[in-house]
């Protein structure tokens with residue numbers, strides 16, 4: 370295990386510990402640092418995807434096998450980011466690799482209906498209770514934009530309720546007060562899991578309200594599960610208000626074979642998905658009630674038009690279909706999520722054992738480590754957290770051979786097994802043993 374040498378016998382504080390860890394990372398990953406600097410000459414800050422930036426610089430990866438990735442400096446890491454949940458199948462699944470090859474050999478960019486898209490749509494409709502019909506697009510962001518725009522066009526109303534600190538895509542980002550780049554829709558914000566406050570807001574907007582959009586577990590918002598009563602209230606109140614309930618399962622559909630909405634028994638009007646369903650290629654889909662989706666039938670008068678050059682691209686369709694029908698079995702999904710439950714509980718137990726404030730929240734294969742004593746039930750409870758603790762944890766875990774998201778999020782993949790979970794818990798224990806004195810203590 371790598372203990373930070375600056376700690377040896379010296380009286381330092383958290384900032385100095387972070388600085389020393391970052392310096393150690395820079396030394397171990399000199400080629401990544403050089404690559405990052407070079408990238409910054411043409412990409413702003415060397416970056417083309419905000420979530421991938423962290424201090425002191427993001428490591429460049431050269432490849433992956435199973436649940437492991439390799440860095441440019443030749444270091445192997447256990448991948449616990451799993452492409453922010455899209456990497457469900459790991460990096461080298463043979464079935465998916467063969468599907469990509471079949472698609473490429475058959476010719477790409479065909480520009481007509483292909484032989485895969487309808488079969489894939491049928492599989493999604495068969496599996497997920499929230500889909501009577503589905504349409505494909507290219508990303509989760511696009512799926513949510515289409516769902517929101519559909520709700521507004523269908524109801525003839527403008528307003529949308531979203532959850533404070535929620536994330537539904539690059540132009541639908543509501544963390545820390547939102548983004549100036551967000552879509553100019555009139556959003557109102559509810560507090561996740563606040564049943565009475567959200568009910569009042571829905572009733573208040575009533576005739577102006579087109580839709581309520583939320584995740585059945587906040588993903589980027591901190592892996593905070595919804596109370597079943599909260600979802601039931603939104604289902605009931607949106608129906609009463611004549612507004613649509615949109616569930617965003619771009620991240621959470623991996624948490625149960627039938628999607629999280631299927632596991633919880635909630636059927637929204639519109640349901641969005643993405644990420645792993647493209648088998649590793651870009652993907653998004655939106656669907657739901659047949660009477661709503663059939664408005665997109667181009668043979669009907671007054672149909673909604675929905676374009677997208679790559680909506681049915683053969684790579685996403687073929688790899689997505691292969692993964693969904695041949696790799697993502699019910700047994701595999703259950704096993705991965707059971708391992709996630711064990712890991713999440715193990716993380717919380719390790720913090721307790723070392724007397725350090727911290728816990729992991731989430732469900733199954735998605736979780737988030739928080740430096741807070743008790744699991745938060747709504748994102749506002751995370752406001753007071755000292756994010757420097759997660760900065761240190763992130764860099765120190767990289768130094769110990771584990772890639773987790775800088776914000777403490779973890780997403781498992783199917784190849785990730787018991788041995789990797791045990792190794793991570795041992796590394797976390799070591800981290801807390803070394804750095805415990807600089808972190809908030811349990812009383």
Ligand SMILES: Cc1ncc(COP(=O)(O)O)c(C=O)c1O
Pocket residue numbers: 453507508509510511513536537538539584588589617618619620643644652653
């Ligand atoms: C809940 C949720 N919705 C939508 C998106 C956007 O998906 P994409 O990155 O494919 O546009 C994400 C991405 O992380 C997400 O977590």
